[in-house]
Amino acid sequence: MLAGGNLEAFRAGLKIASEDIPMNINELSVGLIGGTGEEGRGLALRWALAGAQVSIGSRTIEKAKSTADELNALLAARGDAAIQQIGSGENKDVIARSQFVLLTVPFAHAASTLEAHREDFREGSILIDITVPVSFEQGRVRYVELPEGSASEHLKARLPENIPLVAAFKTEPAHLLAEIGEPLDCDSFVAGDSKEARLQVMEAIGFIESLRAVDAGTLYSARTLERMTVLAIGINRRHKIKTARYRVIGL
Numbered sequence: 001m002l003a004g005g006n007l008e009a010f011r012a013g014l015k016i017a018s019e020d021i022p023m024n025i026n027e028l029s030v031g032l033i034g035g036t037g038e039e040g041r042g043l044a045l046r047w048a049l050a051g052a053q054v055s056i057g058s059r060t061i062e063k064a065k066s067t068a069d070e071l072n073a074l075l076a077a078r079g080d081a082a083i084q085q086i087g088s089g090e091n092k093d094v095i096a097r098s099q100f101v102l103l104t105v106p107f108a109h110a111a112s113t114l115e116a117h118r119e120d121f122r123e124g125s126i127l128i129d130i131t132v133p134v135s136f137e138q139g140r141v142r143y144v145e146l147p148e149g150s151a152s153e154h155l156k157a158r159l160p161e162n163i164p165l166v167a168a169f170k171t172e173p174a175h176l177l178a179e180i181g182e183p184l185d186c187d188s189f190v191a192g193d194s195k196e197a198r199l200q201v202m203e204a205i206g207f208i209e210s211l212r213a214v215d216a217g218t219l220y221s222a223r224t225l226e227r228m229t230v231l232a233i234g235i236n237r238r239h240k241i242k243t244a245r246y247r248v249i250g251l
């Protein structure tokens with residue numbers, strides 16, 4: 001399943017024909033740094049359901065394995081034989097074997113985690129940054145201002161130059177991602193300075209059921225996307241819900 005006309009228009013702009021970048025979701029490897037957390041678990045489940053080869057990463061191998069076992073039990077209960085088992089490993093091993101590496105740790109630990117694993121990325125891989133810098137002060141959620149303008153721009157400098165960083169999944173609520181019986185029914189904004197990397201991430205997201213990838217442009221847009229997450233958290237709190245998210249109308 002592709003992301004529809006939106007993706008086709010983006011391809012046309014890039015002058016890339018669909019057949020130039022064939023993507024077989026069953027061969028796509030997705031690794032999650034800190035995939036043992038709430039957001040990581042939900043994304044692991046959604047990617048596994050899409051058909052990708054998913055690996056949960058952790059600082060400890062035991063925690064990675066127990067999380068993967070738990071998620072595999074959830075998937076097995078659905079009785080879908082086509083789904084590949086979710087694997088596990090220490091963060092460094094998961095990074096080394098994955099084409100898409102998702103950074104799913106709290107923002108406060110994101111830079112140190114990337115610096116520790118700078119050399120572990122394989123050629124041709126893409127880092128997908130989902131982090132949002134927020135603080136909770138006196139019961140209020142606040143965006144943490146950074147000199148670079150956004151978490152993604154802050155983190156980009158921590159990666160080797162040959163590894164593109166793409167911001168995605170910033171606005172998808174963890175609670176809903178983990179509810180695999182529920183449709184996501186929302187848009188997934190994708191931003192990054194490498195058009196090719198952006199296209200690959202959009203194409204892969206298009207395989208996730210009920211999620212539409214939307215081209216959000218260069219990494220500069222991460223400044224807006226991260227603040228949209230803060231807005232969604234505030235809406236959740238005021239309306240006593242957990243699933244506020246975004247859909248572009250007219251696209």
Ligand SMILES: NC(=O)c1ccc[n+]([C@@H]2O[C@H](COP(=O)([O-])OP(=O)(O)OC[C@H]3O[C@@H](n4cnc5c(N)ncnc54)[C@H](OP(=O)(O)O)[C@@H]3O)[C@@H](O)[C@H]2O)c1
Binds near residue numbers: 033034063104173
């Ligand atoms: N929650 C949402 O709705 C939502 C929405 C959009 C984006 N996000 C972003 O998603 C990211 C993950 O959120 P989350 O709620 O899943 O986070 P979390 O559960 O608090 O943490 C995720 C994982 O990060 C690892 N971690 C914790 N402290 C660490 C440290 N000092 N160094 C390295 N790794 C550490 C842990 O894995 P191990 O102990 O296994 O290593 C932990 O399980 C955040 O950046 C958040 O801003 C969240």
